[in-house]
Amino acid sequence: xxxxxxxxxxxxxxxxxxxxxxxxxxxxxxxxxxxxxxxxxxxxxxxxxxxxxxxxxxxxxxxxxxxxxxxxxxxxxxxxxxxxxxxxxxxxxxxxxxxxxxxxxxxxxxxxxxxxxxxxxxxxxxxxxxxxxxxxxxxxxxxxxxxxxxxxxxxxxxxxxxxxxxxxxxxxxxxxxxxxxxxxxxxxxxxxxxxxxxxxxxxxxxxxxxxxxxxxxxxxxxxxxxxxxxxxxxxxxxxxxxxxxxxxxxxxxxxxxxxxxxxxxxxxxxxxxxxxxxxxxxxxxxxxxxxxxxxxxxxxxxxxxxxxxxxxxxxxxxxxxxxxxxxxxxxxxxxxxxxxxxxxxxxxxxxxxxxxxxxxxxxxxxxxxxxxxxxxxxxxxxxxxxxxxxxxxxxxxxxxxxxxxxxxxxxxxxxxxxxxxxxxxxxxxxxxxxxxxxxxxxxxxxxxxxxxxxxxxxxxxxxxxxxxxxxxxxxxxxxxxxxxxxxxxxxxxxxxxxxxxxxxxxxxxxxxxxxxxxxxxxxxxxxxxxxxxxxxxxxxxxxxxxxxxxxxxxxxxxxxxxxxxxxxxxxxxxxxxxxxxxxxxxxxxxxxxxxxxxxxxxxxxxxxxxxxxxxxxxxxxxxxxxxxxxxxxxxxxxxxxxxxxxxxxxxxxxxxxxxxxxxxxxxxxxxxxxxxxxxxxxxxxxxxxxxxxxxxxxxxxxxxxxxxxxxxxxxxxxxxxxxxxxxxxxxxxxxxxxxxxxxxxxxxxxxxxxxxxxxx
Numbered sequence: 001x002x003x004x005x006x007x008x009x010x011x012x013x014x015x016x017x018x019x020x021x022x023x024x025x026x027x028x029x030x031x032x033x034x035x036x037x038x039x040x041x042x043x044x045x046x047x048x049x050x051x052x053x054x055x056x057x058x059x060x061x062x063x064x065x066x067x068x069x070x071x072x073x074x075x076x077x078x079x080x081x082x083x084x085x086x087x088x089x090x091x092x093x094x095x096x097x098x099x100x101x102x103x104x105x106x107x108x109x110x111x112x113x114x115x116x117x118x119x120x121x122x123x124x125x126x127x128x129x130x131x132x133x134x135x136x137x138x139x140x141x142x143x144x145x146x147x148x149x150x151x152x153x154x155x156x157x158x159x160x161x162x163x164x165x166x167x168x169x170x171x172x173x174x175x176x177x178x179x180x181x182x183x184x185x186x187x188x189x190x191x192x193x194x195x196x197x198x199x200x201x202x203x204x205x206x207x208x209x210x211x212x213x214x215x216x217x218x219x220x221x222x223x224x225x226x227x228x229x230x231x232x233x234x235x236x237x238x239x240x241x242x243x244x245x246x247x248x249x250x251x252x253x254x255x256x257x258x259x260x261x262x263x264x265x266x267x268x269x270x271x272x273x274x275x276x277x278x279x280x281x282x283x284x285x286x287x288x289x290x291x292x293x294x295x296x297x298x299x300x301x302x303x304x305x306x307x308x309x310x311x312x313x314x315x316x317x318x319x320x321x322x323x324x325x326x327x328x329x330x331x332x333x334x335x336x337x338x339x340x341x342x343x344x345x346x347x348x349x350x351x352x353x354x355x356x357x358x359x360x361x362x363x364x365x366x367x368x369x370x371x372x373x374x375x376x377x378x379x380x381x382x383x384x385x386x387x388x389x390x391x392x393x394x395x396x397x398x399x400x401x402x403x404x405x406x407x408x409x410x411x412x413x414x415x416x417x418x419x420x421x422x423x424x425x426x427x428x429x430x431x432x433x434x435x436x437x438x439x440x441x442x443x444x445x446x447x448x449x450x451x452x453x454x455x456x457x458x459x460x461x462x463x464x465x466x467x468x469x470x471x472x473x474x475x476x477x478x479x480x481x482x483x484x485x486x487x488x489x490x491x492x493x494x495x496x497x498x499x500x501x502x503x504x505x506x507x508x509x510x511x512x513x514x515x516x517x518x519x520x521x522x523x524x525x526x527x528x529x530x531x532x533x534x535x536x537x538x539x540x541x542x543x544x545x546x547x548x549x550x551x552x553x554x555x556x557x558x559x560x561x562x563x564x565x566x567x568x569x570x571x572x573x574x575x576x577x578x579x580x581x582x583x584x585x586x587x588x589x590x591x592x593x594x595x596x597x598x599x600x601x602x603x604x605x606x607x608x609x610x611x612x613x614x615x616x617x618x619x620x621x622x623x624x625x626x627x628x629x630x631x632x633x634x635x636x637x638x639x640x641x642x643x644x645x646x647x648x649x650x651x652x653x654x655x656x657x658x659x660x661x662x663x664x665x666x667x668x669x670x671x672x673x674x675x676x677x678x679x680x681x682x683x684x685x686x687x688x689x690x691x692x693x694x695x696x697x698x699x700x701x702x703x704x705x706x707x708x709x710x711x712x713x714x715x716x717x718x719x720x721x722x723x724x725x726x727x728x729x730x731x732x733x734x735x736x737x738x739x740x741x742x743x744x745x746x747x748x749x750x751x752x753x754x755x756x757x758x759x760x
Contacts, residue, residue: 018501028250043282047100047103050361051677069278091266155333173351196365200664209268227516257368257521258294290679382740468582476533599709623736631751670744
């Protein structure tokens, strides 16, 4: 009998989260739980118009109201921010560009006084023509949203087109796409539409800001990238980094990509600069969070694919148009990632992908879990099923025939891929869903697959401090957004340093004290920060071994650590880490380990090849009522290549959450607007999201195609878990009804009407 010995003591184990007790007892501290003396309350006056000049603002009555400490408008904070393009004023100046844009802000002793002051502000507008549809916005003669686009600072990779509403344009070309189409036996072309939606974080947006007597500004805010936020604010205001400090609360009540960049932060700082050093807090209402924070990109995607009779894909061409709303935010890089995966996870020798990020008078759109891939994946993975039907092939067979594998060439970037678990994901998902099993009428199965890059190159740094009693603190700027990163970093530290997880604490970010991290986005935290923490723990371990070697009389190479002890390999002689430190530093001292990780890849951020790719497959079984169009979700199988599961239970949780989020995207989530650009469903009554009753059986499958450079072989997982779900559902609906959906969401009403049309 063969006995498999587990290589690791902590890594690979499904331990409980180190923050579990705080969460389940309601003791976890979020932004709104923070208390400050002399706190002022901020409220915001927002535009009722989608596009208008501001001709006059009267602030006199608001300023005279007792209890009001500051009233500010755009000229009081003449700064512009933005990550991809610096195009967004802290408060509107001269004109407004969407319904809900901030025009003025008030800080007062109470929320009630601040709300009353907002009502007293009088603003006069001159209406301008508006455009809400991205396809219309790129046509000649469309109203210009940003006349001064050519003057805005922007990322090098972003190429704005002056005198248009195109704030970024991208193109990927490999091979000769026209030659590929000529060689194909069949050429297919279809256009698909993906709806705008919302992140629906349970925690509304908030921030607390304070300027001190030296002009230094501190902001407490649930933001997924505190060091990036500090840079963006410094760039906008024009001050050095040391004038800004960003502190994140211990916990964030959901992010999904929405709580990065500059949103409520800009307005809060604009007020704090005028409140005589008193802190000011802005907490958005649920309606404001819907209308004035961040949305998901509505997109129109056209895909053209040429194939041989046997299903071999020869050429693929895509055109992706993303509606980024009134300001660019992360729209350009969202479009870039959508383009990078614009032909799917397939071996395609001839490729052309065009992507456009387009300004409109909609609210701002930006990063949302999947970062542009749900939109592009819906198009190409739906078309793959359509091609399979035309060729008389099984959709799974067609995918397996063309799927990326170890050593394949990335179809858009052209680099050689490694750590590719896509085919294993396809086979395991198909087996678990019983792909070939006969099913009754009106019941169908669907499958979809995808791959996703991470932000590259980007860096992370960490400290690991070992105290004189042997306890350990991990000091990083990784943000706990609900994904369990504190537990993952504790496990990595435990494995490397030989200290039990229960003796390890992990800090929350404070840019004054925690070292740099690019962001807790792009599913990069486990890979990048995991490496930094591993190297820092290893550095601390080497220092401890150096001390212990003198006492134990052996070379440091002959030592190992476990259970908080240092011992001679193969021997009984050992010491606790506390005893090791005391042997040298009898009055006490901290051992400080340092680590950083920055991949050695040529290129700038978003232009270099990705250091790793995530691969995932979703398979869905559902039933459609032919009379009502109601969809009953029966089962979702989700197989994902995580490289190495540091904590399998955490990976399964990510998969389950992403699947349910994807069900909402596919079946009922859609932001609605009237003809003037006003949002019609800015609340959880009218904008429906999945509840427990909507969740079917979800079967997570973990595939481990280890990565040579990942910590213990790990990659990322969080974003990919949403990407494939909407298309797998659409493909299953087709399998059950023979109705091909080219527009989401597939609501009961929409499906009922399609079924009715087919009957008549």
